[in-house]
Amino acid sequence: MKTEHDILIVGAGPAGMAAAVQLADLGFAPLVIDEQAMPGGQIWRASEGPRSDAVRRALGPEYAEGADRVARFRLSGVDYMPGTRLWHIEPGFQVFMSRDETAFSRRYRAVLLATGAQERPVPVPGWTLPGVMTVGAAQILLKTSAQIPEAPVWIAGSGPLPLLYMRQLLALGGQVAGFLDTTPKGQASRVLPHAMAALRGRGDLIKGVKWLRQLRATGLPWLRGVRDVQALGQDRIEAVRYTAADGRVHEQSAQVLLLHEGVVPSIHTTLAMNCEHDWSEAQGCFIPRTDERGMTSVDGLFLAGDGAGIGGALAAEERGRIAALGIAGRLGQDAPAAHLHAAHAGLARRLASRPVIDALYPPSEAQIPDETVICRCEELTAGDIRVAARLHRGGPNQVKAYTRCGMGPCQGRQCGYSVNRILSEEYGQSRAETGFFRIRPPLKPVTLGELAALEEGREAP
Amino acid sequence: MSTADVLVIGGGLHGLSSALHLARDGADVTVLEGEFVGRHASGASAAGVRTLGRDPREMPLALRSMEMWHQIGDLVSDDCGFHAHGQLRVFETEAQIAAETRRIAELEAHGHTNEQIIGQDTLRQLVPGINPKFIGAAYADRDGAADPHRTLVAFRAAAERAGVRIVEGAPVCRLSEQRGAWRVETAQGAFAAPTVINAAGAWGARVAAMTGESIPLSAKASMMMVTERLTQTIRPVVSIVGRSLSFKQSSQGTLVLGGGIQGRYDLDSGRTAMDFHALARGAAAAEELMPAVKGARIARCWSGIEGKTSDLLPVICPGKAAGIFHIFGFSGHGFQLVPAAGEAMAGMVTTGVVPEIFLPFNAERLTTKGAAA
Ligand SMILES: Cc1cc2nc3c(=O)[nH]c(=O)nc-3n(C[C@H](O)[C@H](O)[C@H](O)COP(=O)(O)OP(=O)(O)OC[C@H]3O[C@@H](n4cnc5c(N)ncnc54)[C@H](O)[C@@H]3O)c2cc1C
Numbered sequence: 110m111k112t113e114h115d116i117l118i119v120g121a122g123p124a125g126m127a128a129a130v131q132l133a134d135l136g137f138a139p140l141v142i143d144e145q146a147m148p149g150g151q152i153w154r155a156s157e158g159p160r161s162d163a164v165r166r167a168l169g170p171e172y173a174e175g176a177d178r179v180a181r182f183r184l185s186g187v188d189y190m191p192g193t194r195l196w197h198i199e200p201g202f203q204v205f206m207s208r209d210e211t212a213f214s215r216r217y218r219a220v221l222l223a224t225g226a227q228e229r230p231v232p233v234p235g236w237t238l239p240g241v242m243t244v245g246a247a248q249i250l251l252k253t254s255a256q257i258p259e260a261p262v263w264i265a266g267s268g269p270l271p272l273l274y275m276r277q278l279l280a281l282g283g284q285v286a287g288f289l290d291t292t293p294k295g296q297a298s299r300v301l302p303h304a305m306a307a308l309r310g311r312g313d314l315i316k317g318v319k320w321l322r323q324l325r326a327t328g329l330p331w332l333r334g335v336r337d338v339q340a341l342g343q344d345r346i347e348a349v350r351y352t353a354a355d356g357r358v359h360e361q362s363a364q365v366l367l368l369h370e371g372v373v374p375s376i377h378t379t380l381a382m383n384c385e386h387d388w389s390e391a392q393g394c395f396i397p398r399t400d401e402r403g404m405t406s407v408d409g410l411f412l413a414g415d416g417a418g419i420g421g422a423l424a425a426e427e428r429g430r431i432a433a434l435g436i437a438g439r440l441g442q443d444a445p446a447a448h449l450h451a452a453h454a455g456l457a458r459r460l461a462s463r464p465v466i467d468a469l470y471p472p473s474e475a476q477i478p479d480e481t482v483i484c485r486c487e488e489l490t491a492g493d494i495r496v497a498a499r500l501h502r503g504g505p506n507q508v509k510a511y512t513r514c515g516m517g518p519c520q521g522r523q524c525g526y527s528v529n530r531i532l533s534e535e536y537g538q539s540r541a542e543t544g545f546f547r548i549r550p551p552l553k554p555v556t557l558g559e560l561a562a563l564e565e566g567r568e569a570p
Numbered sequence: 571m572s573t574a575d576v577l578v579i580g581g582g583l584h585g586l587s588s589a590l591h592l593a594r595d596g597a598d599v600t601v602l603e604g605e606f607v608g609r610h611a612s613g614a615s616a617a618g619v620r621t622l623g624r625d626p627r628e629m630p631l632a633l634r635s636m637e638m639w640h641q642i643g644d645l646v647s648d649d650c651g652f653h654a655h656g657q658l659r660v661f662e663t664e665a666q667i668a669a670e671t672r673r674i675a676e677l678e679a680h681g682h683t684n685e686q687i688i689g690q691d692t693l694r695q696l697v698p699g700i701n702p703k704f705i706g707a708a709y710a711d712r713d714g715a716a717d718p719h720r721t722l723v724a725f726r727a728a729a730e731r732a733g734v735r736i737v738e739g740a741p742v743c744r745l746s747e748q749r750g751a752w753r754v755e756t757a758q759g760a761f762a763a764p765t766v767i768n769a770a771g772a773w774g775a776r777v778a779a780m781t782g783e784s785i786p787l788s789a790k791a792s793m794m795m796v797t798e799r800l801t802q803t804i805r806p807v808v809s810i811v812g813r814s815l816s817f818k819q820s821s822q823g824t825l826v827l828g829g830g831i832q833g834r835y836d837l838d839s840g841r842t843a844m845d846f847h848a849l850a851r852g853a854a855a856a857e858e859l860m861p862a863v864k865g866a867r868i869a870r871c872w873s874g875i876e877g878k879t880s881d882l883l884p885v886i887c888p889g890k891a892a893g894i895f896h897i898f899g900f901s902g903h904g905f906q907l908v909p910a911a912g913e914a915m916a917g918m919v920t921t922g923v924v925p926e927i928f929l930p931f932n933a934e935r936l937t938t939k940g941a942a943a
């Protein structure tokens with residue numbers, strides 16, 4: 110592998126792989142890094158992993174598509190470094206990474222962030238209890254090691270991912286104790302087919318309708334219009350409490366509760382780089398501003414995939430191609446305009462159903478109860494934040510200084526949007542006006558030993 | 571236009587402390603802060619409360635401050651997270667012992683008994699897990715460290731209780747004098763007062779320039795890092811002779827590492843950026859001091875902008891123009907001085923007499939002999 114590259118692509122998911130392949134076609138030799146051990150990103154995680162036909166079938170056709178993409182990426186001959194974490198970028202692009210517990214830094218002329226999305230944290234009472242986790246985390250276990258919970262699983266939330274996970278879980282012999290669907294009532298049935306499409310970013314609604322029907326046919330207890338979900342228990346979850354559509358409160362014993370309220374772009378790197386961000390009312394999150402070639406407000410720093418706005422895997426691939434063309438242009442090799450037009454047309458097609466999906470799965474606006482923990486690292490509740498907000502009028506950074514909220518190892522990935530929402534409510538201002546925490550490096554934890562061994566220009570092992 | 575007896579420019583700890591003491595003396599005080607209280611050096615500080623190794627010219631002020639830190643609750647009704655677990659500067663060679671012993675003897679000759687030399691046994695008791703190559707330390711047992719954010723909250727609240735008005739988001743862009751009163755223009759309108767205190771930290775020289783006075787000042791941006799929480803084993807603040815490291819474990823259990831390794835800064839935007847190649851030296855020093863911390867994960871790094879003079883002493887003196895007083899440029903060790911500097915500043919403003927403990931800090935020294943140094 111070469112040790113010097115002009116272009117760094119961070120993330121080997123749909124966007125990063127598509128960008129790499131496109132750049133290779135144009136004669137460039139980027140380096141692709143990813144913290145996972147294999148290419149594929151979230152949706153096609155561990156595609157190259159060995160698994161039985163039964164598991165393969167259970168994961169479904171959307172997942173199967175990944176194998177072909179990963180193969181194409183491998184064939185492109187692009188340099189790829191798995192198990193590698195980006196933890197800091199300095200302007201001019203000195204990039205700091207770690208692999209095998211060794212830190213090193215290298216210089217690049219252009220950087221493409223294709224780091225995707227994270228699940229929106231769901232701060233409900235009891236969400237920090239053992240036995241409560243996110244649907245996404247449960248799905249990682251399922252994809253990497255075909256691991257499924259032994260006990261019947263309660264699933265609470267909204268959006269396409271719980272539906273996909275339930276289908277995979279059932280196919281692997283898992284049990285759903287109940288799906289507490291928090292999608293506002295009356296909308297769900299109309300849009301579920303779109304939800305299926307959303308996962309992949311295209312409108313194959315018929316297939317969606319089919320697998321919805323299959324999911325329903327399993328007879329899993331599917332409760333619509335649920336609100337006020339809570340996990341109860343002492344040392345771990347013992348029961349789940351919720352308010353049903355008819356207003357009645359139910360409490361049922363539970364060993365596993367999976368939560369999910371959609372995904373949001375990963376913005377820590379672009380925040381740390383002081384890129385401009387806009388608030389998206391439709392997706393209820395901040396989105397880094399990009400131009401028509403996928404470049405952020407920082408010259409030479411490009412963005413593709415769900416990190417540029419949630420759009421699904423196929424949209425991510427188009428955005429990857431667009432950014433690749435943008436990077437080529439920035440390095441002095443303009444591709445024919447037709448290429449860019451074609452990629453934009455592709456993107457528009459992939460995003461066509463997105464507004465419907467966004468409208469159907471609005472982020473929950475229910476008040477976070479005072480006693481709910483929002484900052485897991487420092488164990489602060491929504492009430493603590495409200496008190497600080499009233500005592501010292503100010504933004505998220507002041508609240509962080511006064512309460513330590515967001516200072517822990519997660520760097521505000523868990524509490525950032527909750528603080529943004531609480532301050533916006535307290536001060537009667539828009540989410541955009543309130544803004545987000547200032548993000549301090551390292552973007553991923555680095556040990557003192559790793560940093561100590563860092564030398565200028567040190568190469569990867 | 572709002573009027574007051576005293577306008578304080580800068581809502582860092584020094585601005586707040588001066589404001590608090592003046593308000594307690596009966597003055598009507600308004601603090602004008604460009605961003606938010608504690609946004610710069612005071613909020614980024616390692617908050618070491620240290621007399622150990624201080625410049626002798628700062629000692630009288632530092633010792634008065636130390637007395638006040640030990641009673642800090644009396645001043646601001648909160649302990650500011652201050653714990654007097656001591657500060658240590660460890661050494662590894664006989665030559666270093668000799669040099670430290672001489673330095674401390676000289677301090678004692680001036681009547682200062684705040685430091686002593688300790689041997690390896692005591693050192694190992696105080697710092698379990700320390701690398702055995704360190705054979706002793708200079709030790710100031712009444713020193714310690716506070717919690718910077720808690721200190722800011724406490725000083726702010728105490729100042730407000732004493733009647734101080736704090737205006738945030740009000741960067742001062744112009745000062746002009748009219749019939750014995752200063753008119754101060756900010757993004758939030760104009761303010762007027764006969765007396766103005768310039769506590770603008772790294773921007774102190776810019777504010778001085780608005781009054782027509784030129785004071786040489788540069789800046790620095792020391793970098794800090796904090797790890798995940800570890801089991802609490804280390805109480806004192808530890809540094810190494812001749813190395814850029816200060817090492818402590820906070821009451822939350824995190825390791826807080828600093829020591830003056832410099833990051834990058836931009837005075838116009840107020841932003842800082844890390845220099846990890848330089849910070850690697852600090853991590854290496856921490857690992858050398860305490861080999862067991864090698865695997866501790868760094869959770870967050872930051873740096874803060876602080877004014878720096880050529881002799882690393884602050885500027886605390888009346889300005890050239892009547893009614894102006896300066897207090898800035900603490901060169902990376904001003905946190906400890908906060909309580910006493912504010913107290914003496916209030917005295918200076920009220921009486922018009924420069925107290926003896928401030929004499930080494932006149933701005934003149936930087937333009938005449940300081941320029942040659
Ligand atoms: C990383 C770091 C570690 C440190 N560690 C220690 C330590 O262990 N022990 C120790 O004793 N000291 C330490 N210090 C130093 C100590 O923190 C500072 O000396 C002290 O906080 C300075 O306070 P200040 O009020 O002078 O400055 P600041 O806190 O910087 O306050 C100045 C304020 O003025 C405002 N301002 C500037 N221009 C204008 C304008 N035109 N209009 C309005 N407002 C304006 C700024 O926004 C700022 O809030 C450290 C400093 C840093 C940066």
